[in-house]
Amino acid sequence: MRSRAAASVLATAGFKDVFSMAGGIRAWQGGTAAGSPEAGMSFFTMAAGTDELIALAWLLEEGSRKFYLAVAQMQTAPEAAELLNSLVKAEERHKGTLQSLYRELIGREPDQNFPGGLPIAQSLEDRMEGNVNISEALVWAKGKETRELLELSMELETHAYDLYIKMSRTVPAEKAKNVFAQLVAEEQEHLARMAELLDRTAE
Numbered sequence: 001m002r003s004r005a006a007a008s009v010l011a012t013a014g015f016k017d018v019f020s021m022a023g024g025i026r027a028w029q030g031g032t033a034a035g036s037p038e039a040g041m042s043f044f045t046m047a048a049g050t051d052e053l054i055a056l057a058w059l060l061e062e063g064s065r066k067f068y069l070a071v072a073q074m075q076t077a078p079e080a081a082e083l084l085n086s087l088v089k090a091e092e093r094h095k096g097t098l099q100s101l102y103r104e105l106i107g108r109e110p111d112q113n114f115p116g117g118l119p120i121a122q123s124l125e126d127r128m129e130g131n132v133n134i135s136e137a138l139v140w141a142k143g144k145e146t147r148e149l150l151e152l153s154m155e156l157e158t159h160a161y162d163l164y165i166k167m168s169r170t171v172p173a174e175k176a177k178n179v180f181a182q183l184v185a186e187e188q189e190h191l192a193r194m195a196e197l198l199d200r201t202a203e
Helices: 002-012 024-028 050-074 078-106 119-123 134-141 146-170 174-202
Strands: none
Touching: 050 078, 050 119, 050 134, 050 146, 050 174, 078 146, 078 174, 134 146, 146 174
8 A cells, every 4th residue: 555655756856667566565475456545646647737736735635534533433542543633723824824825826715615616626525535436445444443544644644745746846846835835744743653653562
């Protein structure tokens, strides 16, 4: 699962010969590839201008906020629940940052139903980071162990990290580049915390 996300990050970093093994490490070890929600494709190429890039990021942050909130409520492990709830707050903060960026760069207040008035919003209903369907992911998450939920969350955050790197390279405005670079740094921090907790759950 994380192989696909890592391959995307390496490709973004400029590596040419990058491969992701179907089924991941479980398949390599001879197990059956488990069916967690597929992540990978993003709507990045559909966003034509800065306004749509900001809207895309906002929509994916909101989708992830909904997912983390629901999964945190399923958790019985206090440390995992605390981490997931902190991600909920981080996504809310990111949404506010993106709205402020939109206001500054586009020169007008976001619509009351922002970003619902933009064409890209119609393609992202019930979606979160990694272009994962939220409803399907929540069905999958029921009854899953903390480790499995952390693995999926790490993949989602890795895709967000990769997407924001691409956005920071695409937007022309220096202010937007700085905001997306800040989001990259925060996604890195989220991944580090998840990896640390994942290592502890394996002990």
